[in-house]
Amino acid sequence: MKIAFLTPYLPFPPDTGGKMRSFHLIKQLARCHELNVFSVYHGADEPAQADGIRALCVRLVLVKLVKSWRETDRARRMLSALPRSVDHFQTPESLLSIRAQLQSGGYDLVFVDELVMAAYTAGLHSMRRILSQQKIDFWHYYETAAARPWGKVKLLDYIESLKLRRFQARALRDAYDLHLVCSRDDERMLSKLRPETRFAIMPNGVDTAYFAPRADWPTDGETNAPTLVYSGTMHYYPNIDAVLYFWREIYPRLLVCVPDVRILIVGHQPPPEILRLGEHPNVVVTGSVPDVRPYLARSTAMFVPLRLGGGTRLKILEAMAMGVPVISTTIGCQGLNVEDGLHIVVADDPEVFAAKAAALLVDRDLQHRLSASARELSATYDWSRLVHTMLNTWQTR
Numbered sequence: 001m002k003i004a005f006l007t008p009y010l011p012f013p014p015d016t017g018g019k020m021r022s023f024h025l026i027k028q029l030a031r032c033h034e035l036n037v038f039s040v041y042h043g044a045d046e047p048a049q050a051d052g053i054r055a056l057c058v059r060l061v062l063v064k065l066v067k068s069w070r071e072t073d074r075a076r077r078m079l080s081a082l083p084r085s086v087d088h089f090q091t092p093e094s095l096l097s098i099r100a101q102l103q104s105g106g107y108d109l110v111f112v113d114e115l116v117m118a119a120y121t122a123g124l125h126s127m128r129r130i131l132s133q134q135k136i137d138f139w140h141y142y143e144t145a146a147a148r149p150w151g152k153v154k155l156l157d158y159i160e161s162l163k164l165r166r167f168q169a170r171a172l173r174d175a176y177d178l179h180l181v182c183s184r185d186d187e188r189m190l191s192k193l194r195p196e197t198r199f200a201i202m203p204n205g206v207d208t209a210y211f212a213p214r215a216d217w218p219t220d221g222e223t224n225a226p227t228l229v230y231s232g233t234m235h236y237y238p239n240i241d242a243v244l245y246f247w248r249e250i251y252p253r254l255l256v257c258v259p260d261v262r263i264l265i266v267g268h269q270p271p272p273e274i275l276r277l278g279e280h281p282n283v284v285v286t287g288s289v290p291d292v293r294p295y296l297a298r299s300t301a302m303f304v305p306l307r308l309g310g311g312t313r314l315k316i317l318e319a320m321a322m323g324v325p326v327i328s329t330t331i332g333c334q335g336l337n338v339e340d341g342l343h344i345v346v347a348d349d350p351e352v353f354a355a356k357a358a359a360l361l362v363d364r365d366l367q368h369r370l371s372a373s374a375r376e377l378s379a380t381y382d383w384s385r386l387v388h389t390m391l392n393t394w395q396t397r
Helices: 017-033 049-054 071-079 092-104 113-122 137-147 153-172 185-189 239-255 274-281 293-297 314-321 350-362 364-381 383-395
Strands: 002-008 034-041 059-064 108-112 129-132 177-183 197-201 227-230 262-266 284-286 301-303 326-327
Touching: 002 017, 002 113, 017 034, 017 108, 017 153, 017 314, 034 092, 034 350, 049 059, 059 092, 092 113, 108 113, 113 129, 113 153, 113 350, 137 239, 153 274, 177 185, 185 197, 197 383, 227 293, 227 314, 239 274, 239 350, 262 274, 274 284, 293 314, 301 314, 301 350, 314 326, 314 364, 326 350, 350 364, 364 383
Parallel strands: 002 034, 002 108, 034 059, 108 129, 129 177, 177 197, 227 262, 227 301, 262 284, 301 326
Antiparallel strands: none
């Protein structure tokens, strides 16, 4: 097939959850199909990461966005009904350019990666189209707003949530062949806006060949103290909230049971409040790392105390594929076909979370059982398998 793949950003290097999903979709679709990737960018120069995506596809089309950033224009856009997250990735000129190329390109399928790109195919009912969403954007902004302290940012997030909900409803009415979501919870939420919409669930996945157990990972020369690791994009608000919640509510209780526990917080762009945690004994905040696998390999378990979310957690799948046991909140493992006590440990109350984490850190038999069953389950989330299933679902509808 000839496929057009529309993405708001070039997912290379795949160093965030969103980029990872987009990167692996591109990689898998390009293996068996003629894939053309369309994206947009700000600034004078072509994105530095363009060659990383160009190497995967037949053709990469980049459209420059020329926007005015004067205060009056920014204020006008803020007052517009268009969500600011959607406005950021389009101009009238970019919409015309990409729509024209799609209509003349002879594509068998147009794959729209993320809701913010939906306007590029709005009304193109003669083309077969899939809209894929990594999370429910309006709900993400609503949850984030609810968790923030009162102030301007909280208000703006509430407004963005309302705008995105209306934009989402219009996209659901636009006769896509298929709407891809990451979890049954996401499907239920969108079904309330338009019950007759055709959905398919494609969870996030993992490259099980890349994230595989190995005995020869280099170590940092430190002791074999029980170690918990958290990984993620550390400027992303749900990750900030999760780590600070762990630090304030769970960690003090955990120290009582496991006083020598080490904490690794791995991920780029940690804000000051996360960086400050690294000043405490036995806590390491790495910032950006070229490869998260050595940090997973030297950890006893991964902790995922997420309270906000949607979609499915790449970090959990990576840990499972490497045989690293995981303790998570229910929200943290949302959308994954895991069973508490078999593939993962689940706890929502901070006191229970601390007690279960302490038990996991010292119980070798539990670690081995979770590791083996989680590794086996992770094979069902391999990206190649997920993309193959997704295309079969689309073609049989």
